[in-house]
Amino acid sequence: MADVHPALLMYxxxxxxxxxxxxxxxxxxxxxxxxxQARVFQRLAEDGIRLTDxxxxxxxxxxxxxxxxxxxxxxxxxxxxxxxxDARARLICIAERGREAQLQxxxxxxxxxxxxTRHLGKERMALLTELLxxxxxxxxxxx
Amino acid sequence: MADVHPALLMYxxxxxxxxxxxxxxxxxxxxxxxxxQARVFQRLAEDGIRLTDxxxxxxxxxxxxxxxxxxxxxxxxxxxxxxxxDARARLICIAERGREAQLQxxxxxxxxxxxxTRHLGKERMALLTELLxxxxxxxxxxx
DNA sequence: ACAATTAGTCAGACTCTCTGACTAATCTGA
DNA sequence: TCAGATTAGTCAGAGAGTCTGACTAATTGT
Numbered sequence: 041m042a043d044v045h046p047a048l049l050m051y052x053x054x055x056x057x058x059x060x061x062x063x064x065x066x067x068x069x070x071x072x073x074x075x076x077q078a079r080v081f082q083r084l085a086e087d088g089i090r091l092t093d094x095x096x097x098x099x100x101x102x103x104x105x106x107x108x109x110x111x112x113x114x115x116x117x118x119x120x121x122x123x124x125x126d127a128r129a130r131l132i133c134i135a136e137r138g139r140e141a142q143l144q145x146x147x148x149x150x151x152x153x154x155x156x157t158r159h160l161g162k163e164r165m166a167l168l169t170e171l172l173x174x175x176x177x178x179x180x181x182x183x
Numbered sequence: 184m185a186d187v188h189p190a191l192l193m194y195x196x197x198x199x200x201x202x203x204x205x206x207x208x209x210x211x212x213x214x215x216x217x218x219x220q221a222r223v224f225q226r227l228a229e230d231g232i233r234l235t236d237x238x239x240x241x242x243x244x245x246x247x248x249x250x251x252x253x254x255x256x257x258x259x260x261x262x263x264x265x266x267x268x269d270a271r272a273r274l275i276c277i278a279e280r281g282r283e284a285q286l287q288x289x290x291x292x293x294x295x296x297x298x299x300t301r302h303l304g305k306e307r308m309a310l311l312t313e314l315l316x317x318x319x320x321x322x323x324x325x326x
Numbered sequence: 327a328c329a330a331t332t333a334g335t336c337a338g339a340c341t342c343t344c345t346g347a348c349t350a351a352t353c354t355g356a
Numbered sequence: 357t358c359a360g361a362t363t364a365g366t367c368a369g370a371g372a373g374t375c376t377g378a379c380t381a382a383t384t385g386t
Binding site: 044046052057058155168171172173176 | 187188189190191192193194195196197198199200201242292295296298299302303307310311312314315316317318319320321322323324
């Protein structure tokens with residue numbers, strides 16, 4: 041069947057990457073992060089993010105996000121700092137252990153990038169990335 | 184930041200499509216399907232599939248899959264038939280209401296395909312699909 | 327200054343997913 | 357051939373994840 045929807049193919053690529061990252065994180069000792077936690081963690085920005093914004097990006101309610109961030113904080117992956125611009129808000133930042141996990145995750149991501157590049161060739165891999173980027177305005181609610 | 188991982192871009196495309204399908208299904212009256220149910224339903228083959236195989240493809244335990252299939256069956260989206268080749272097994276098939284929902288979902292998918300094609304152009308859309316297909320052996324555990 | 331909005335929290339219910347223990351049918355090899 | 361191992365599915369219970377609703381405190385706008 042040649043007529044598989046591109047979105048399904050995208051899903052396969054994403055799922056494969058997520059699986060690999062989770063597996064290798066666990067192997068590297070980060071075996072206390074759940075998938076749900078990782079999906080939230082993944083969206084943390086370098087300079088911190090508010091719970092509400094994080095929730096919106098993760099497509100979760102802020103209560104659900106809070107539940108997961110609490111666990112990430114408990115486990116040392118994340119810390120909350122006061123938001124200097126708003127006393128109600130707090131900025132969720134990557135903490136020490138989170139930084140280490142992030143490094144590990146990036147290595148897996150890079151490995152996958154290399155595998156895909158080796159398979160497609162450098163040109164076509166660049167093309168794929170470019171095409172996906174082009175599609176972004178249509179599919180990314182934050183762009 | 185130009186260096187977003189292609190897998191993340193893939194995720195955005197998939198999530199957008201899934202969101203759209205779910206929203207328009209709900210609008211068309213199929214508002215009793217949950218996301219978890221839909222993700223299982225999506226994997227049903229024309230000639231039926233066994234619970235165990237469905238579970239493997241959905242990356243769930245067979246107990247979880249059973250839980251969701253039971254609900255889909257209750258709601259008329261799915262029916263179970265005996266498997267002629269194995270008296271232990273049953274084939275999970277698409278039922279009447281499921282057929283209707285599938286039709287609706289396909290229309291949304293086709294609409295998205297058209298939108299993407301309009302945005303990228305016919306050539307580049309074909310190229311994207313081809314590149315994603317090429318990647319499939321690396322990312323699809325069933326290929 | 328005060329009403330409306332926004333950021334976050336708390337509590338409780340419901341959905342989803344898992345592990346473990348089980349039955350029945352099928353397969354395998356001595 | 358037939359007894360043990362495997363496979364397909366089920367049942368029960370626990371745990372994780374997600375939601376809605378009600379709330380407090382800070383900020384914004386008029």
